Amino acid sequence: MSTSNTAAPVLVLRDVSKSFGPVVALRSGSLSVDAGSIHALIGENGAGKSTLVKVVAGVHRRDSGVFELGGEAVDFGSTADSKQSGVAVIYQEPTLFPDLSVTENIFMGRQPLARGRRIDRQAMHTEAEGLFRRLGVRIDPRRPAEGLSIADQQIIEIAKAISLDARLLVMDEPTAALSGVEVERLFAVARSLRDEGRALVFISHRFDEVFELCDTVTVMRDGSYIDTRRIDETTPSDLVSLMVGRDVDDLFPKVAAEVGEPVLEVRGLNRAGVFHDIDFEVRAGEIVGLAGLVGAGRSEIARAVFGVDAYDSGSVTLSGKAVRARDPRAAIRAGMAFIPEDRRKQGLVIDASVTRNVAAVIRNGIARAGLITGSMENKAAGPWAGRLEVKTNALDMNAATMSGGNQQKVVIAKWLATNPKLLIIDEPTRGIDVGTKSEVHRLLSELAGQGLAILMISSELPEVLGMADRVLVLCEGQITAELDRAEATPEAVMHAATHHLEDVR
Amino acid sequence: MSHTDIERPQPGAGTSTSEALLVEPSRLSPTRRALTTVLRSRELSIFLVLVAVVVLATTKNNGFLFSSDGWRNFLLNPSILLLLAVGQAVVIITRNVDLSVGSTMALTAYLTGRLFVDQPNIPIIVVVLACLAMGAVLGLVNGVLVAYAGVPALVITLGTLYIYRGIMLTWAGSDRINAGDMPRDFLSLGTKTILSIPVLTIIAVVVLAVVGYYLHTARGGRELYAIGSDPDAAHLYGLAVRRRLLAAFVLSGALAGLAGVLYTARYGTVSSGVGSGIELQAVAAAVIGGIAIFGGSGTVWGAAIGAFLLVTINRALPSLGIEDFWQRAVVGVLILGAIVLDRVLARRQARKLAESRDHS
Numbered sequence: 001m002s003t004s005n006t007a008a009p010v011l012v013l014r015d016v017s018k019s020f021g022p023v024v025a026l027r028s029g030s031l032s033v034d035a036g037s038i039h040a041l042i043g044e045n046g047a048g049k050s051t052l053v054k055v056v057a058g059v060h061r062r063d064s065g066v067f068e069l070g071g072e073a074v075d076f077g078s079t080a081d082s083k084q085s086g087v088a089v090i091y092q093e094p095t096l097f098p099d100l101s102v103t104e105n106i107f108m109g110r111q112p113l114a115r116g117r118r119i120d121r122q123a124m125h126t127e128a129e130g131l132f133r134r135l136g137v138r139i140d141p142r143r144p145a146e147g148l149s150i151a152d153q154q155i156i157e158i159a160k161a162i163s164l165d166a167r168l169l170v171m172d173e174p175t176a177a178l179s180g181v182e183v184e185r186l187f188a189v190a191r192s193l194r195d196e197g198r199a200l201v202f203i204s205h206r207f208d209e210v211f212e213l214c215d216t217v218t219v220m221r222d223g224s225y226i227d228t229r230r231i232d233e234t235t236p237s238d239l240v241s242l243m244v245g246r247d248v249d250d251l252f253p254k255v256a257a258e259v260g261e262p263v264l265e266v267r268g269l270n271r272a273g274v275f276h277d278i279d280f281e282v283r284a285g286e287i288v289g290l291a292g293l294v295g296a297g298r299s300e301i302a303r304a305v306f307g308v309d310a311y312d313s314g315s316v317t318l319s320g321k322a323v324r325a326r327d328p329r330a331a332i333r334a335g336m337a338f339i340p341e342d343r344r345k346q347g348l349v350i351d352a353s354v355t356r357n358v359a360a361v362i363r364n365g366i367a368r369a370g371l372i373t374g375s376m377e378n379k380a381a382g383p384w385a386g387r388l389e390v391k392t393n394a395l396d397m398n399a400a401t402m403s404g405g406n407q408q409k410v411v412i413a414k415w416l417a418t419n420p421k422l423l424i425i426d427e428p429t430r431g432i433d434v435g436t437k438s439e440v441h442r443l444l445s446e447l448a449g450q451g452l453a454i455l456m457i458s459s460e461l462p463e464v465l466g467m468a469d470r471v472l473v474l475c476e477g478q479i480t481a482e483l484d485r486a487e488a489t490p491e492a493v494m495h496a497a498t499h500h501l502e503d504v505r
Numbered sequence: 506m507s508h509t510d511i512e513r514p515q516p517g518a519g520t521s522t523s524e525a526l527l528v529e530p531s532r533l534s535p536t537r538r539a540l541t542t543v544l545r546s547r548e549l550s551i552f553l554v555l556v557a558v559v560v561l562a563t564t565k566n567n568g569f570l571f572s573s574d575g576w577r578n579f580l581l582n583p584s585i586l587l588l589l590a591v592g593q594a595v596v597i598i599t600r601n602v603d604l605s606v607g608s609t610m611a612l613t614a615y616l617t618g619r620l621f622v623d624q625p626n627i628p629i630i631v632v633v634l635a636c637l638a639m640g641a642v643l644g645l646v647n648g649v650l651v652a653y654a655g656v657p658a659l660v661i662t663l664g665t666l667y668i669y670r671g672i673m674l675t676w677a678g679s680d681r682i683n684a685g686d687m688p689r690d691f692l693s694l695g696t697k698t699i700l701s702i703p704v705l706t707i708i709a710v711v712v713l714a715v716v717g718y719y720l721h722t723a724r725g726g727r728e729l730y731a732i733g734s735d736p737d738a739a740h741l742y743g744l745a746v747r748r749r750l751l752a753a754f755v756l757s758g759a760l761a762g763l764a765g766v767l768y769t770a771r772y773g774t775v776s777s778g779v780g781s782g783i784e785l786q787a788v789a790a791a792v793i794g795g796i797a798i799f800g801g802s803g804t805v806w807g808a809a810i811g812a813f814l815l816v817t818i819n820r821a822l823p824s825l826g827i828e829d830f831w832q833r834a835v836v837g838v839l840i841l842g843a844i845v846l847d848r849v850l851a852r853r854q855a856r857k858l859a860e861s862r863d864h865s
Contacts, residue, residue, distance in 0.1 A: 059741065080743030095741050097734035099801035100727075108731050109744050111724055118722045125531075142530035142538075147858025273859030 016065030027223035043220035088166035094153035150295035177294035260284035269314035289468030335421035547795030592757035594808035600800030601658035608669035613765025618682030644758015684773030695770035733800025
């Protein structure tokens with residue numbers, strides 16, 4: 001597959017597959033990683049990278065295929081097994097114990113011991129401080145993990161993985177929440193680990209990072225292995241065409257819409273420790289993009305506007321009428337719809353059928369004498385699911401077993417059924433395959449054309465630039481730039497999203 | 506990546522010691538840190554309430570603490586609840602609960618009497634070991650059901666509460682174990698004192714010390730906190746979640762078994778109603794002592810002080826001339842107060858930690 005290295009690769013995966021019920025998450029994943037190498041794994045969202053990682057980590061057990069570590073066939077039944085075999089994994093979402101100290105989070109289960117199998121707290125704290133020094137960050141090792149920013153949480157995950165002294169380190173989008181300086185430090189650590197002869201797998205959406213850090217790259221698409229190349233023998237555009245496997249021209253079919261009256265007006269919104277002096281408006285027919293690094297406070301602002309979270313001061317008005325704080329039901333009545341980032345947790349009743357999910361928000365509209373029957377739900381939900389081409393075998397299929405794209409469509413259908421004036425959508429295409437992605441974009445553009453005001457939060461720069469009429473950039477809870485469609489270049493947005501950080505640190 | 510990169514900023518003028526303890530504990534000197542931790546601990550505030558209750562009751566009636574009987578009762582009465590509260594605390598720390606401890610205690614109390622009746626010359630230590638073993642097995646049943654069936658512990662142990670009580674009632678029938686059935690040596694254990702400290706209290710405190718030490722300094726102990734703090738993260742982390750849960754329930758059961766023997770030694774009689782309702786007192790003691798009901802935080806020291814406070818209040822209120830209704834209401838208020846305080850403090854802490862991001 002790759003390189004002319006004579007030593008056996010540290011990790012070999014060949015034709016590995018994994019399904020969850022009817023959904024095939026991984027069709028045929030292959031990966032071969034050498035010692036002393038940083039291997040990039042790229043592919044669109046939903047290409048199966050995270051599933052592959054979870055198979056390596058022992059979270060999931062593969063259904064079929066070859067899985068070798070250091071030349072020996074392995075079969076991990078749990079994360080403890082993989083850890084034992086020298087595999088460290090940094091997951092996309094940090095998983096920490098909020099009640100325990102930062103140090104305990106790093107060393108849980110393998111704390112340094114003193115005489116009598118007693119935990120040596122002194123040694124543990126010293127070691128944690130050493131790790132943070134190596135990473136060049138300032139986190140108090142004795143403080144609780146609760147309340148840390150996502151970037152800091154991610155750094156703790158990295159410290160945890162490094163301290164494991166693993167021969168294979170897998171990093172699933174570790175840089176998503178980090179600022180430029182932090183990314184540089186992470187890369188320095190990654191290179192030194194490589195030079196020690198360890199194998200690293202690096203998953204990222206940012207090509208500049210892949211080309212800067214990695215020596216080999218494997219591309220996946222739709223759950224399958226596509227190709228492996230040496231990084232100096234390929235170009236970003238090669239990789240894009242491998243990843244997408246089709247033309248990228250009409251990925252973001254944004255249609256210009258007539259911009260009308262302001263629908264949402266947010267004035268002076270504050271919440272201590274989260275966001276400050278947030279002022280903006282969204283007009284009818286306009287898509288406003290909210291950009292910024294993960295943890296900059298984008299989702300928090302959306303949740304506060306919708307009334308899920310409280311805010312300390314400021315006001316939210318919709319079509320000229322004040323919307324009560326901390327009252328999502330009032331927000332819905334006023335004409336807001338909110339599609340959260342984590343569909344599984346916040347947007348879908350995951351164990352209920354598609355029908356029930358779509359009908360849930362319009363219960364009151366379809367109920368007769370306060371009662372709802374299955375047939376009424378079906379009647380109300382059917383057209384919406386159809387219009388969005390939700391691909392489930394039947395409307396009564398469980399939402400949990402659907403793919404990410406279809407889940408998102410169900411959530412959108414659910415909210416469109418309320419006829420909202422304003423749609424707040426957080427990461428509309430996260431975990432959605434390319435085809436469905438442009439579907440979602442076309443849908444959003446169409447809705448804006450019909451006069452809906454849309455506030456879109458997205459971490460994917462091309463999505464923001466392609467879709468938004470206006471871009472608001474957030475950095476550490478403050479709006480640092482407001483850019484028109486014409487002004488919004490990747491450089492301008494990234495500068496506004498990070499300059500605040502760089503200045504402070 | 507030089508050393509200067511991690512220079513600590515000068516402590517801001519506005520940050521107090523308590524805030525620093527939360528956000529940047531390393532900035533404080535070790536002594537200062539330890540002192541602030543103790544001063545701001547839930548355990549200390551519960552302890553002060555206990556002291557206040559004792560002082561109040563003693564000023565009203567000198568004998569509450571200073572008669573030999575009063576002193577002995579002050580230490581002796583909470584001992585059995587203390588054992589149960591320690592076991593309960595360990596289980597609650599893992600985000601579970603064990604409601605079956607009262608029934609387990611009843612079963613082992615009856616086992617104690619039965620053994621002495623059937624084998625009059627049986628050594629006391631054998632009886633104690635038998636009860637520990639029986640309690641551990643009953644706890645293991647709870648643990649297996651909770652760890653493997655994936656049903657909430659509340660439901661499982663509510664079920665075994667009735668089942669274990671049913672077994673005890675069937676086994677005992679109309680039997681009643683009386684003091685005359687048991688050897689004098691054994692009964693004297695219930696009231697004997699060493700240096701004016703009851704033996705039962707010494708046993709309970711030794712157990713408390715061992716469990717407290719284990720939770721604080723052993724890997725297994727810390728993992729119990731981790732599991733309670735975020736069970737999913739614990740799985741992902743590769744901790745042996747099931748094994749730890751089993752161990753927590755076995756410990757809770759074994760301590761209930763020990764409490765059963767001590768109960769028999771203390772009171773001399775075993776009737777069918779032994780220990781009914783005491784499981785709720787154990788939960789109350791743990792919660793009052795600062796064990797978070799959603800797991801992950803609190804110490805057995807707090808639970809032990811909570812047990813002392815509950816029992817002592819129950820003894821103090823009558824001597825202060827307070828009616829029966831109000832005695833129960835006071836306990837209720839204590840529990841509600843403890844839970845409300847717990848939530849308020851947790852929220853305030855979360856808020857402070859979030860605010861600290863602004864200054865960093």
